[in-house]
Amino acid sequence: MTTQISIFDTTLRDGTQSEGISLSAEDKIKIAQKLDQLGVHYIEGGIPGSNTKDIEFFQRAKQLNLKAKITAFGFTRRKDSVAEHDPNLHRILESGAAAAAIVGKSWDFHVHTALQTSLEENLAMIYDSIRYLKQQGIEAIFDAEHFFDGYKNNPEYALAVLKKTAEAGADWITLCDTNGGTLPGEVHDIVTRVVQEIQSPIGIHTHNDCELAVANSLAAVNAGARQVQGTINGYGERCGNANLCSIIPNLQVKQNYSCISDEQLTLLTGSARYISEIANVHMPVFQPYVGNAAFAHKGGIHVSAIMKDAKTYEHIRPELVGNKQRVLVSELAGQSNVMLKAQELNLDMNSNSEKTKEIIDRIKSLEHHGYQFEGADASLELLLRDAFGQTEEIFTLESFKLFVEKNANQAVVSEAFVKIKVGEEKIYTAAEGNGPVNALDNALRKALVQYYPNIMNMHLADYKVRVIDEKDATAAKVRVLIESANTDHSWSTVGVSPNLIEASWEALVDSIRYALLGQVKQEIAAEPTFGKIGIINH
Structure with missing residues (x-):
C-alpha cells in the first residue's frame, strides 16, 4: 500500500518573508485557489490579526469552499499567563481557519535567551496552548522551532517538548530546522529516534541555508515523517524554505509515496510559474522539474540521442510534472537540434532537403552576428515558421x-x-x-x-x-x-x-x-x- 504524505504549503506565510515578495489579499486568494487545484492538503494563510491583508484573506477564504484546510499561524501563549485570555490564540479561533500551526521553542538556549523564562514554563506554555485549541475543536499542528539544534544541544529537553505536545493532543508535531544548518544524515538519525519515542504523527519543516532543505525533507520522510511543510519555488526567509516543486515529484515519482494525484502532478509546472507571476519574482530557469531549462537539450549528441529515446538524457518524462522537452538551437548545435525543433512545431523537415541546410546556415549566420536563440525560443519558432511560409504581416x-x-x-x-x-x-x-x-x-x-x-x-x-x-x-x-x-x-x-x-x-x-x-x-x-x-x- 502506498504511504500518504501530507503536503503543508506555507507560501502565503513563510514564503512572504522572502526578500522582495509582498502579496496583497487578492494575490493570496489567487494563490490559495491555485494551490487547492494542485492538491496540497494545508494552506497556511498567515497570522490572523497581524495586518489588514491577512485579516481580509481569512475573511474571504471562508467563502472559497476549498478542499485544502486553511491554516492560521500563531504562537504559544505568553509566559506567566493563561491560554484562555491570550489574544493571539483568540484571533486564530476568530479567523475561522480549520487548522492552526502553533510555533514554540524546543531549544533550551532559545528558552533562556529569547523567551527569558524557565524550561518548565516553556513546557506549560506549549501544553496550555495546544490543549486550549483542541478544546475549541480546531486541528492543532505544533511547529517545534529550532528542534534539530535543540536536540543536538540538549536531546532530553527537545524530546520533552515533543512529549508534552503529544500529551496536550496535537494532531501533528512538526520538527523544524529553522536555521537550515542540519545535514541529511543528522536529520534521518534524529527523526528515526523521534518516531520511535513519539506516537503523534510527525512533520518536517526545513530551511535552505545549506542548500539541503529538499534533501533534509526527503531524509525525514524516509525516517518516518508523514507531513512535509514547504513553499512553492522555495520562497522563504534568508535562503528560502524547502521547495515543494522538487519535494513532491521526488517523493511521488522517485519513491512511490502518494502526495497528490497523478493528474494534479501535471499541474505542478503551471502552478509554479503562475505563483511566480503573482509574486512578481523571476522564475529560475534552472529550477529542477518546473524550470524552463529542466528538460532542455543543447548538445548535438544529446539531441541525437533523445530523438531515438528521451530516456537517454531525461530522468523522467517532463509531462509527468506538466513541463515539456525543449531543444536549444545555436551555432554549437547539430542538425538534429533543428530537426527536432521543427518536429515540435509540426514542420516537415528532413535532413537531406536544401531548405533544412538553408535554415541551419541561416541560424549559424545570425548567431555569428550576435543572435542567441537558445534563450529565445519564441524568436526561433518565428524564424522556422518564416522559412516554411507560415507567416505574413500583421x-x-x-x-x-x-x-x-x-x-x-x-x-x-x-x-x-x-x-x-x-x-x-x-x-x-x-x-x-x-x-x-x-x-x-x-x-x-x-x-x-x-x-x-x-x-x-x-x-x-x-x-x-x-x-x-x-x-x-x-x-x-x-x-x-x-x-x-x-x-x-x-x-x-x-x-x-x-x-x-x-x-x-x-x-x-x-x-x-x-x-x-x-x-x-x-x-x-x-x-x-x-x-x-x-x-x-x-
Missing part, C-alpha cells in the same frame, strides 16, 4: 519616434510615437513609459489592441542587454533579450543591432508576434483569407 511599420526629456525639476519622461499600417488602414499612436522601450511597447500595443484585444493580457517580465563586442565601446553591437508573460506561460525573444533601441524594437515585435500566434491561428481557421502572423520592415 502590420507594416512606417516609422517610430522617441523623445526622452529631463530637466532639473522633473524625472525622466519617455514618449513614443508609432505609425503603422494594418491592412490598408493607417494607425498613429503615442504613449508614455518609464523608459523608451516601455514607451514603445505601450504605443505599439495601443495601436494593435483594437484588432487583437488579447494583446493587453501580456506584459514585459524581464529585459536584458548584453554588449557583444566590448572592444568597439559605444559603437558595439548589443543583444537584447526580452521575456514576456501572461497568466499561462512566458516566452523569450531576441534582437541584435548596433543601436539599442532598434535591438529592443526587434525583440519587442517578435514578442508580440509570438503572443498573437494562438489568436491568429484561431482566426485563420474561422476565416481562411485572414493574414498569417508576421511583419514587414522588421
Whole structure:
C-alpha cells in the first residue's frame, strides 16, 4: 500500500518573508485557489490579526469552499499567563481557519535567551496552548522551532517538548530546522529516534541555508515523517524554505509515496510559474522539474540521442510534472537540434532537403552576428515558421519616434510615437513609459489592441542587454533579450543591432508576434483569407 504524505504549503506565510515578495489579499486568494487545484492538503494563510491583508484573506477564504484546510499561524501563549485570555490564540479561533500551526521553542538556549523564562514554563506554555485549541475543536499542528539544534544541544529537553505536545493532543508535531544548518544524515538519525519515542504523527519543516532543505525533507520522510511543510519555488526567509516543486515529484515519482494525484502532478509546472507571476519574482530557469531549462537539450549528441529515446538524457518524462522537452538551437548545435525543433512545431523537415541546410546556415549566420536563440525560443519558432511560409504581416511599420526629456525639476519622461499600417488602414499612436522601450511597447500595443484585444493580457517580465563586442565601446553591437508573460506561460525573444533601441524594437515585435500566434491561428481557421502572423520592415 502506498504511504500518504501530507503536503503543508506555507507560501502565503513563510514564503512572504522572502526578500522582495509582498502579496496583497487578492494575490493570496489567487494563490490559495491555485494551490487547492494542485492538491496540497494545508494552506497556511498567515497570522490572523497581524495586518489588514491577512485579516481580509481569512475573511474571504471562508467563502472559497476549498478542499485544502486553511491554516492560521500563531504562537504559544505568553509566559506567566493563561491560554484562555491570550489574544493571539483568540484571533486564530476568530479567523475561522480549520487548522492552526502553533510555533514554540524546543531549544533550551532559545528558552533562556529569547523567551527569558524557565524550561518548565516553556513546557506549560506549549501544553496550555495546544490543549486550549483542541478544546475549541480546531486541528492543532505544533511547529517545534529550532528542534534539530535543540536536540543536538540538549536531546532530553527537545524530546520533552515533543512529549508534552503529544500529551496536550496535537494532531501533528512538526520538527523544524529553522536555521537550515542540519545535514541529511543528522536529520534521518534524529527523526528515526523521534518516531520511535513519539506516537503523534510527525512533520518536517526545513530551511535552505545549506542548500539541503529538499534533501533534509526527503531524509525525514524516509525516517518516518508523514507531513512535509514547504513553499512553492522555495520562497522563504534568508535562503528560502524547502521547495515543494522538487519535494513532491521526488517523493511521488522517485519513491512511490502518494502526495497528490497523478493528474494534479501535471499541474505542478503551471502552478509554479503562475505563483511566480503573482509574486512578481523571476522564475529560475534552472529550477529542477518546473524550470524552463529542466528538460532542455543543447548538445548535438544529446539531441541525437533523445530523438531515438528521451530516456537517454531525461530522468523522467517532463509531462509527468506538466513541463515539456525543449531543444536549444545555436551555432554549437547539430542538425538534429533543428530537426527536432521543427518536429515540435509540426514542420516537415528532413535532413537531406536544401531548405533544412538553408535554415541551419541561416541560424549559424545570425548567431555569428550576435543572435542567441537558445534563450529565445519564441524568436526561433518565428524564424522556422518564416522559412516554411507560415507567416505574413500583421502590420507594416512606417516609422517610430522617441523623445526622452529631463530637466532639473522633473524625472525622466519617455514618449513614443508609432505609425503603422494594418491592412490598408493607417494607425498613429503615442504613449508614455518609464523608459523608451516601455514607451514603445505601450504605443505599439495601443495601436494593435483594437484588432487583437488579447494583446493587453501580456506584459514585459524581464529585459536584458548584453554588449557583444566590448572592444568597439559605444559603437558595439548589443543583444537584447526580452521575456514576456501572461497568466499561462512566458516566452523569450531576441534582437541584435548596433543601436539599442532598434535591438529592443526587434525583440519587442517578435514578442508580440509570438503572443498573437494562438489568436491568429484561431482566426485563420474561422476565416481562411485572414493574414498569417508576421511583419514587414522588421
